[in-house]
Amino acid sequence: MGQQEKVATSLAGAVSEEISASLTAVDAELARRYPGDPGTRQPVHTVYVPGDVFEPGTLRSWGDQALAALDEHAPDAASFAAVLGIPEELAGPVHDRVRAKLEREPVEDLRIDFEDGYGPRPDAEEDEDAARAARLVSEAYANGTAAPYMGIRMKCMEAGVRDRGIRTTDVFLTGLMAAGGLPEGLVLTLPKVTYPEQVTAFVQLLEAFEKAHGLDAGRMGFEIQIETSQSILAADGTAAVARMIDAAQGRATGLHYGTFDYSACVGVSAAYQASDHPAADHAKAVMQVAAAGTGVRVSDGSTNVLPVGPTAQVHEAWRLHYGLTRRALARAYYQGWDMHPGHLPTRYAAVYAFYREGLEPAAARLAAYVAKAGGDVMDEPATAKALSGYLLRGIDCGALDTAEVARLTGLTRADLDAFASPRRGDLTVTAP
Numbered sequence: 159m160g161q162q163e164k165v166a167t168s169l170a171g172a173v174s175e176e177i178s179a180s181l182t183a184v185d186a187e188l189a190r191r192y193p194g195d196p197g198t199r200q201p202v203h204t205v206y207v208p209g210d211v212f213e214p215g216t217l218r219s220w221g222d223q224a225l226a227a228l229d230e231h232a233p234d235a236a237s238f239a240a241v242l243g244i245p246e247e248l249a250g251p252v253h254d255r256v257r258a259k260l261e262r263e264p265v266e267d268l269r270i271d272f273e274d275g276y277g278p279r280p281d282a283e284e285d286e287d288a289a290r291a292a293r294l295v296s297e298a299y300a301n302g303t304a305a306p307y308m309g310i311r312m313k314c315m316e317a318g319v320r321d322r323g324i325r326t327t328d329v330f331l332t333g334l335m336a337a338g339g340l341p342e343g344l345v346l347t348l349p350k351v352t353y354p355e356q357v358t359a360f361v362q363l364l365e366a367f368e369k370a371h372g373l374d375a376g377r378m379g380f381e382i383q384i385e386t387s388q389s390i391l392a393a394d395g396t397a398a399v400a401r402m403i404d405a406a407q408g409r410a411t412g413l414h415y416g417t418f419d420y421s422a423c424v425g426v427s428a429a430y431q432a433s434d435h436p437a438a439d440h441a442k443a444v445m446q447v448a449a450a451g452t453g454v455r456v457s458d459g460s461t462n463v464l465p466v467g468p469t470a471q472v473h474e475a476w477r478l479h480y481g482l483t484r485r486a487l488a489r490a491y492y493q494g495w496d497m498h499p500g501h502l503p504t505r506y507a508a509v510y511a512f513y514r515e516g517l518e519p520a521a522a523r524l525a526a527y528v529a530k531a532g533g534d535v536m537d538e539p540a541t542a543k544a545l546s547g548y549l550l551r552g553i554d555c556g557a558l559d560t561a562e563v564a565r566l567t568g569l570t571r572a573d574l575d576a577f578a579s580p581r582r583g584d585l586t587v588t589a590p
Contacts, residue, residue, distance in 0.1 A: 191404070192451035195547070197579055199554045200455055201267035201307055202509050203496045204414070208275040209287040209310070214294055217305055221264025223499035225257065227465065231472045232503075241473045242480045242504065244511050251514055256506045259556050264502055266555070267307040267493075270295070272326050273314065273349050274419075281322070288326045292333025299341045309345035311383075315356035324363055331378075335371055346380040347414065352388040354398065354405040361407055379409045381457075385416030387423050390444050400448040410454045413445045414495075417459030433459045433482055433494075442491060458486040460495035465504075476504045483508035492551060506555075513552030520545050521566035524577075528569065546577035 207216055232238035238256075239249035270291045272284065279287075291310060298304035310330050313323035327346070334340050348360050364378045382402055384390065392398035403410050420441055421431035432438065438459070445456050461482055465475035479501055486494055487508065496505055524545040552558035553571070560571055567574075 190408075193453050194451060195455075195578070196453050197575060199306065200492055200551065202492065202555050203265075203494050203505050204267040204269055204457065205265045205496050206269050206271045206275050206311070209270050209272045209284070209291055210276065210279075212270045212291060212294060214297065214303070217265045217268065217298075217303065220499040220502065221260045224260045224264060224502035227472065227500045228257065228260075228503050231465075231469045231476075238503075238507070241476055242507055242511075243477075244507065245515070248511055248514055252507055252510045255510050255556060256503055259506050260502060263305070263556070264499075265305045267345065268305045268309075269345070269347055270308075270310045272323075273311050275311075278319075281325075284322065284326055285329055288329040289333045292330045293337060295341065296334055296337035299343070300338070304341070304343065307343040307345050308341070309343075309347065311347040311349055314348065314350035315359050316350065316352075327363065328367065331367055340373070340377065344378070345411070346378065347383055348380050349383040349416070350385050350419065351382050351402060352386045352398075354401040357382060357402045357405040357410075361405070361409055364409065376408060379411040380406070381412035381414050382406070382410055383414045383416050384441065384445055385419035385423070387420070390441050397444055397448055399445055403448060403452055403454055410452075412455045412457055412493075413449055414457040415442050415445065415459045417495075418462065420459075431462075433461065434485060442489075446490065455493065456491055457493035457495070458482075458491040460497050461501075462497065464498045465500035466498070472500065475500070480504040480508045484512060487512045509555055510557040513548070513555070513557035516548065517552065517558060517562070518566065520548050521563060524549070524569070525567045528567070542577050546574045550574050550578055 205220065213219075228238065232241055235249045235253035238244070238253050239246065244252055272288065276284075276287075288310070295304070295308050298308065310326070312327045312330075313319040315323065331340070334344070348357070351357060360380060364380070365375070367373075368375060368377055382389075382399075384399060389398050389402065392401070399413065403413075415433070415438065417433050417438060418431050421435060421437060422428075424437050426435055426437055442456065442458065449456050461479055463475045463478055465472045465479070483494060483505060486492075494505070496502060524542060527542045527545070549558065549563050549567070550571075553560055553563060563574070564570060569577075
């Protein structure tokens, strides 16, 4: 031991107390606005089905159609990997997990659509379809056939369809309550938001419903769909999407990019409307920054190129979808939309390849961080948080197994959750 250093200070304790007191309001504001990721599972995609098309067997039908497409157009691991350019060492694991996923849980998030995919209908017809949707969703959760997340997309808060959107929401939610209550996986999507006041109005609607049924305040959250340029840049030059998150008063759960409405809004011609267009990249980058730290998650949009027709055409559509999904994952958009059962094989292939090819490097970096073992990368707590989040997302979607992650990191699921949580505090994890 060296010489004991003498510690001296110049400031009275009151200085620290005064500074802390002056920042009390800021501390509270930071905690309110930026609570961090909620730590819940985020689905890898959302599937939209029109309100009049949804049936009790819809989810299973999507899985069966996806499996049939694999059987017809890429019947084994080698052929599937060759189409998509998946490395040989990942071909078997990815193919096997994709098939298992399509058999077990083909859809992670379903939205029964009463907006663009449904269109204008007579009020009596939409009322009946909304009530039917509520009954079928309740039955699915009761009999174990539900997707982890299910809900509706109602019509927007613009004047021409506002009353209809409010009524459909009311009919659907009332039907759920009558059938036994709101399921834990309930998700609502508010489309075509242009002004924060429209978000405020939807909050008012949910507050009124919660009060009418004696539900806890804030029980229902919702996604905000970004489909107009005004939702990115307001007339005064501010980022309107950030104000929308604030207007949701803690209820916003996601920002979903609407590829085709947004592209058309900014003048992109139909042939070039895609999720990798520069206009799309700009919009999603603004969404991502606005949502960072708030607990609101960002979802990419979709491709309208469907994998149908002869095998060569299906393969071309698969390669496009696979590439767009991998591109989105690299940019930290961990969710997207799928418009056709034929998109499911490439959605899961892209997601599973993304997590499996990064499993060993991520696990090694996290294990070294925990063991303070160093290595050729000097990681910080924020990186440990990102590594844990990466592994957890892989586990949640079925790309990774808890046991193999534990073997490679020496960490339990609880350890990973603690690292990934923004409030892990003075976490201590025993090194392997």
